[in-house]
Amino acid sequence: RLQAVPLGISLAGILLLLQTMVFPLYVSFVSYGHRLDILSLVISPLANFLGFHTSTNNGLLFVQTIQQTSAVTITWEKLGFFLTLNLFLGALFLFVILFKRRQILKNTMIFLVAGALYLLLRFIAILALYLTTTELSVFWDPLLTTLSFLPFCLLLMKILPLPVIGDLAIQAPALHLTKKDLVALILIILLVSSLTGAFLYQDPGSKKTGRILIDEYHSQWEDTLRPLDTEWYGLLSTYNYYSWAHWLKDHYPVETNINETFSADLLSSYDILILKCPTESYTTQEVQSIKDFVQHGGGLYLIGDHTNVFGMNTFLNQVSEEFGIRFRTDATYELGTGDLSTYTPDLYFSHPVMRHVPRFEFMTSCTLEPTSLSAYLRMENIIIGDRLISEPGTYSTENFFRESIASPDSEYGYLLQSAAITYGSGRVVAFTDSTVFSSFCLFTDGYSSFTLGVMDYLNRTNSSPSLNMILFVLSLVFFICVALLLRTTNRLQILWMFLFAGLLAFYLAAPLCSHLTNLAYPPPMTSTESPQVYFEQQHSSANISVKPTASLGDNTNNYGTFYVWTQRVGLVPSLASTLHDATKNSNLIVIINPAQPFSETDIKLLTSYLETGGHLLLMDSITNPQSTANELLGNFGIWITTSTADQVLLSNESENGSLIPRGNITFPYLIITGGTQLLINDKNEVYACSVEIQNITPGEQGRLIVVVDSSTFSDAQMGGTFVEPTNRQRQLYNTEFFLLNTILPP
Known part of the structure; x- marks a missing residue:
């Protein structure tokens, strides 16, 4: 016992x-x-025998009750x-x-x-x-x-x-290894190692020059052509791919196709073709030209979206199904809550595209599926979402979304949201959520890192012959050898041999494959073409969310619009979780409403950053009672202080209706002392100032700019990124542009 x-x-x-x-x-x-449509033919008569009223059509099980008829997927x-x-x-x-x-x-x-x-x-x-x-x-x-x-x-x-x-x-069998056992253990180690490599090894291929062609000829959605500037506002000004295409040009040679159908001559000048959000069909000749392009080493990037909106998945499938990938006409949400889903890549076994993406937040994707057994075996999983629910689209609403996101004909569990497949010497990547590369959210939530991961993966031709296939064939050979060698051995002994030798082999081979992938697909280099602005999160208490749903709640401490508007003056914004990260490769650091203490190390780090030509914009608010701004600013001769103003209170209780003074109230606000004045009020009180920092190295001088009150630039005042601004909001925008251009002249 x-x-x-x-x-x-x-x-x-x-x-x-x-x-x-x-x-x-x-x-x-x-x-x-997910679906097992054939079982509907078995379950329907069985359910009817048990007293239900059911029928089937196209693999769906229809169940009739007194209230309604429900369509159920199996x-x-x-x-x-x-x-x-x-x-x-x-x-x-x-x-x-x-x-x-x-x-x-x-x-x-x-x-x-x-x-x-x-x-x-x-x-x-x-x-x-x-x-x-x-x-x-x-x-x-x-x-x-x-x-x-x-x-x-x-x-x-x-x-x-x-x-x-x-x-x-x-x-476990007694430890007395014969020559036969020793040979078997070695063969098992080789078997498991080669099989592990066959599945986990990522072909580094051969790098190309990276010439990218973005197709606008077949797309009327997510435009890349009209600039995101300081004059054009509204939904379409930020719900487009201008920032995405402009930013790609900082890393690769990029051109746009606006007036040509695809042909072999056109595609021969490029290494990567991007088909994003098509709203028009492709001709048979164009599809064949794209197939030949990939066959001979081209990279193809297909970007679709939820519910077949604007027919884009239908048009993409004209191309993608030639390679074995189908975009489905559904929409995905987090299971149980209906919220937008988040994907966190595996630390060791992620695809090269996701290798340097710490987290990826979807804004509603569709799903993918293979079209054949061959595609099923060759497909590479980039993102398989966990705990998701997939709702079929409908043509009865404007954006093809259903009113309900919890219907019995939905699917849930593990859903494929991005995949890759090799074809000849080339590669194909399919992605299912076009919204995330829009200008209003590109530089958040892993989207830019994902983009560079896709480009790096597609900018390679496949090795020939495939090492994965060689390893798989070797694993079959080793398996046959082990089977022949151990055909008379006790099953329990074989089990223990596989258990110990197999685990040893896996824990040696898997990290080796991961290390080789890291070497072949290193982190992307930060571009120096466009100025980088980092919004530091370690000390800031402000929230930065660019999701459309952010405006539905309390947005008095959200600065998403201020963040995105930096792109209107040519800057590339990023979120930095620590001060140390913010000082790497950035032209400007923004700290909003600091509430965490600045240590001596932090102050030295920022001082060194400014003394080597860096720029810092610090914004604080009267609504930030835990402010630590002066801990830092005092080192540069600047202080944020509180002033007060009186305001007369009036009432209209007089007989002739005139207003009668009843008293006054006093309200506090922040002002700045020290530094060079930039913005003042009618009382000559300073709302923004700057300090030039002598550069200890050759180059541009560093600059510190301090601004109050930061709440002026919150989403509560500036509105969301889709807003048609009022005259007052335009004045706020112009104030932001003035400050940014003062720090980093265009």
């Missing part, structure tokens, strides 16, 4: 290891296709396949170590038949619960899902009883 606990722990550890090994394969498998997740898979892996392991070969086959067949039948009946039961409660979460609720499989576990105990597992059943 005392030995049962360590025995159980050992068994659980082995089973968890086995399930962990299979999990990545499961994620890829379900993300490529997916792996709704069936509960993941838990069944884990139960099967555990059962198969026990069958292997406890039974002879014929009994293993018999028990496996019984499990599969019983499991399939139970999944169908369980689906119908959960469907009945949904029809009763109208809560879609019954399909994925963890507690309910776990409880729903308890009857299946009890059934398995009855129909597939297991013998008592003794210590000897899973005991």
